[in-house]
Amino acid sequence: MAQFPSVAACAPSAASHRMPSGNAEVSAVFVEIAQLLEVQGGNPFRIRAYRNAARMLDALGQDVRTLADKPDALDALPGIGQDLAGKITEIVKTGSCALVERLRKELPPGMAELLKIPGLGPRRVHALYQELGVETPQQLRQAAQQGRVRSVQGWGPISEQRILAAITRMQRKDRRYRRDTLEPVAQALLDDLHAMPGVHQALAVGSLRRGSDTVGDIDLLVTAEKPGKLMDRLSHSKEVQLVLAKGVIRCSLLHRSGVQIDVRAVAPVSWGAAALYFTGSKAHNMAMRRLAQSRGLKLNEYGLYRGRQRIAGTTEESVFAALGLAFIAPELREDRGELAAAASAALPHCVRLCDLQGDLHAHTTDSDGVDSLEAMAAAAQALGLHYLAITDHGSLLGPPHGLDENALLRQIDRIDAINARGGNFLLLKGVEVDILEDGSLGLPDALLRRLDLVVAAVHSGFELGREQQTDRLLRAMDRPCFSLLAHPLGRLINERPPCDIDLLRLLRKARERGCFLELNAQPVRLDLSDLACRMAKSEGVLISINSDAHSAAQLGYLRWGIAQARRGWLEPGDLLNTRTADALRALLKSTM
Ligand code: DGT
Ligand code: CA
Ligand code: CA
Numbered sequence: 001m002a003q004f005p006s007v008a009a010c011a012p013s014a015a016s017h018r019m020p021s022g023n024a025e026v027s028a029v030f031v032e033i034a035q036l037l038e039v040q041g042g043n044p045f046r047i048r049a050y051r052n053a054a055r056m057l058d059a060l061g062q063d064v065r066t067l068a069d070k071p072d073a074l075d076a077l078p079g080i081g082q083d084l085a086g087k088i089t090e091i092v093k094t095g096s097c098a099l100v101e102r103l104r105k106e107l108p109p110g111m112a113e114l115l116k117i118p119g120l121g122p123r124r125v126h127a128l129y130q131e132l133g134v135e136t137p138q139q140l141r142q143a144a145q146q147g148r149v150r151s152v153q154g155w156g157p158i159s160e161q162r163i164l165a166a167i168t169r170m171q172r173k174d175r176r177y178r179r180d181t182l183e184p185v186a187q188a189l190l191d192d193l194h195a196m197p198g199v200h201q202a203l204a205v206g207s208l209r210r211g212s213d214t215v216g217d218i219d220l221l222v223t224a225e226k227p228g229k230l231m232d233r234l235s236h237s238k239e240v241q242l243v244l245a246k247g248v249i250r251c252s253l254l255h256r257s258g259v260q261i262d263v264r265a266v267a268p269v270s271w272g273a274a275a276l277y278f279t280g281s282k283a284h285n286m287a288m289r290r291l292a293q294s295r296g297l298k299l300n301e302y303g304l305y306r307g308r309q310r311i312a313g314t315t316e317e318s319v320f321a322a323l324g325l326a327f328i329a330p331e332l333r334e335d336r337g338e339l340a341a342a343a344s345a346a347l348p349h350c351v352r353l354c355d356l357q358g359d360l361h362a363h364t365t366d367s368d369g370v371d372s373l374e375a376m377a378a379a380a381q382a383l384g385l386h387y388l389a390i391t392d393h394g395s396l397l398g399p400p401h402g403l404d405e406n407a408l409l410r411q412i413d414r415i416d417a418i419n420a421r422g423g424n425f426l427l428l429k430g431v432e433v434d435i436l437e438d439g440s441l442g443l444p445d446a447l448l449r450r451l452d453l454v455v456a457a458v459h460s461g462f463e464l465g466r467e468q469q470t471d472r473l474l475r476a477m478d479r480p481c482f483s484l485l486a487h488p489l490g491r492l493i494n495e496r497p498p499c500d501i502d503l504l505r506l507l508r509k510a511r512e513r514g515c516f517l518e519l520n521a522q523p524v525r526l527d528l529s530d531l532a533c534r535m536a537k538s539e540g541v542l543i544s545i546n547s548d549a550h551s552a553a554q555l556g557y558l559r560w561g562i563a564q565a566r567r568g569w570l571e572p573g574d575l576l577n578t579r580t581a582d583a584l585r586a587l588l589k590s591t592m
Helices: 020-038 046-060 071-075 082-092 098-106 109-118 122-130 137-145 157-174 179-195 225-236 268-279 282-294 316-322 337-342 372-383 405-420 468-475 505-514 529-539 553-567 581-591
Strands: 198-205 218-226 240-245 250-255 260-265 299-300 303-306 311-313 357-362 389-390 425-434 455-457 515-519 543-546
Touching: 020 046, 020 082, 020 098, 020 109, 020 122, 046 082, 046 098, 046 529, 071 082, 071 316, 109 122, 109 137, 122 303, 157 240, 157 250, 179 198, 179 218, 179 225, 179 553, 198 268, 198 505, 218 225, 218 268, 225 240, 225 250, 225 260, 250 581, 268 282, 268 311, 282 299, 282 553, 303 316, 303 529, 311 316, 316 425, 357 372, 357 405, 357 425, 357 515, 357 553, 372 389, 372 553, 405 425, 405 581, 468 505, 505 515, 505 529, 515 553, 529 543
Parallel strands: 218 260, 357 389, 389 425, 425 455, 515 543
Antiparallel strands: 198 218, 240 250, 250 260, 299 303, 303 311
């Protein structure tokens, strides 16, 4: 039988105080029974009896488990008659009771989901069912969109809008967005804010500022002379679909794209403390607060305090300094050792875009790119890069799978001719070759040897088991020509999960073999992850941040890779493509 989540699981936790755990379990079942009876339109006295019993158990200092099987003792508890005493014993012994099981089965499965929607209690669920036949969140959403909910007793147009927003939020709660899709939205909002009179500072905070590859919502922090007015103006923006909550110093909005925007206004003296707090992460904030406490100080979003005196908080720097810490870059604020590092001058000097000397993975019109080899070279040069590896797909099958032997040889000649013209920009001759399922490569070694580098990647068989997938890659690394493993885990954000790979074994092999791993900067990939980058660093394997550009414009993707690398604590020395062309060529030569 299909199991739907129990209603108790979403009831507000009555069990948050220090009560004996047996009581919490019984109380939760009683609350669920009361809710289920209410949804069914059951006898109000019976419903109240269950609620009262649940409340009594929560407050009872004695563990109900010690009373089970003692009907007299149970009977003596306030509000507990024979019937409830029997249920308590049943729940203590079995963890459940026949009544709740039966009620759950009688309830259409979607109704349990309905009860999870904030603002929807059992009585309203019952009324919606009676009057509109609504049994699921989907049906409720549809009814609200059609304006039918407002006609139900106790509802109106505003509560109808609210419930629609609540459903949208609930259904999107676990949704995470690619950072590149939200950054322009945040930037447009910041531009609007900066243009508003009386706004002095505005900053995107939260995971967006920390450079996370995926982002749950947009968090904005502002200082404004009249914050209340600002919140009004923002909520009337044509970009805003719905106002979820609005106060004088904060508001939550639903952008027309569906993403939530949280805006918070603070006083200028609290700017730094608030920027710290709302940039997060939560774990980092907690570690900072613990550190402050250990020094007899208090840290919150308003400032750093000794007693009632604010000793820092106008800037982030002031807070870090007062705690004896160096400034911690937002990308590092994950409670992954950054506080200890900041206290002992051991923070990484995270790589910056300007540290990159070149890009080792790019496509042209010779395979599936949209710009010519020459255009790609010119664009890379315009970005200030000193080298670019041309790595079109190569395959013995020829087009559309990739360049065959002849096409690749022709491309090699063209690149040699361009390089022969001199100048201080270098085109590297490469190929992106398939790693086949047995770990061999899709082109013969004799051909690969003619190149400067071989970028190898998995393009099929993503679902192989851990052992087989790892062995496949280890075998590929054993091939005589293997420079770089491209998009190592194969994940596509929100589209394809990462392959199951023993990354540690892979890194140790790469180290022993002297080959490299890519951090693919395509915003849909960002593969390796931040933690994987850090693992590579500690294993001593150099990483190449590559755009995998399929057009000249996509060379700009490098910046997404930089953010990910920074989150992985990578410094210029941990990267392959921060080297000069000469140093790079020497490193690549040993892979071929
Ligand atoms: P997200 O939105 O899931 O990608 O991640 P964040 O980190 O942006 O999280 P969000 O939007 O819930 O909150 C923004 C920041 O506000 C978060 O990074 C830290 C701070 N914050 C929010 N709630 C709490 C909390 O309960 N405790 C602490 N210490 N900080 C919080
Ligand atoms: Ca957020
Ligand atoms: Ca938020």
